Amino acid sequence: MSDLDPYLRATTAIDADSAVVRAFVDRVIGGEEDSPKEQALALYYAVRDEVRYDPYAIDLTVEGLSASRALETGRGWCVPKAVLLAAALRAIGIPARLGYADVRNHMSTARMREQMGTDLFVWHGYTDVWLDGRWIKATPAFNIELCERFGLLPLEWDGESDSIYHPFDASGNRHMEYVNDRGTYADLPLVQIVQSFAQVYPGMSNEALNADADFMTDVIRETQRN
Secondary structure: OOOOHHHOOOOOOOOOOOHHHHHHHHHHHOOOOOOHHHHHHHHHHHHHHHOEEOOOOOOOOOOOOOHHHHHHHOEEOHHHHHHHHHHHHHHOOOOEEEEEEEEEEOOOOHHHHHHHOOOEEEEEEEEEEEEOOEEEEEOOOOOHHHHHHHOOOOOOOOOOOOOOOOOEOOOOOEOEEEEEEEEEEOOOOHHHHHHHHHHHOOOOOHHHHHOOOOHHHHHHHHHHHO
16 A cells, blocks of 8 residues: 555545546546646646635535535635645545644634634645645635735645745735644544634634625625725
8 A cells, every 4th residue: 555545535525536526627627638737736726716715604514624515615715625626636646635724814804803703713724735756735725806805915836836825915914824733634634623613713603604694795895995
């Protein structure tokens, strides 16, 4: 057994073998004979921009954080979007794993700040991709429309260097600070994520975040006022 085998398997969350994930992969890369890096890049940008970032869309279940759910709903926060990229990569034989860090996020909405009670985002998710014999970080969280609206520099990825959040936005304001590395995982560490959310965000309910709320709508409203 290869050391990379755990990062190629489909799981309940990283459902690389599901019909919806395979259809997504087939549409994005088609029958092109691209290199693994070119295929990985195409999938990265498709996940980044076709699945709208929405931290209100939090469902802390395996199914709620699965790759297929992100595709079915067309929206998701950083965790399911990282899961989706990992699933898409595994579907074409590129090893991928899930990485996590706690970040201090200065880009938020009034609703998020009220419900979270902090600007600390625990278990921020990214995808660790095995290319050319090494692991490379890829962060497909913020779609291009959101970046343009919020004045953020979009996260590009070249398949050779790590793609992680910028410390400042396009205007030079503080954007994102990495404060704690939680490591990498072959599968979704749901138990740990749920436990941390209960401790750090005791006033934030799953139902409240899913109730008739849309992150982009709030972003547009607040940026228009500013």
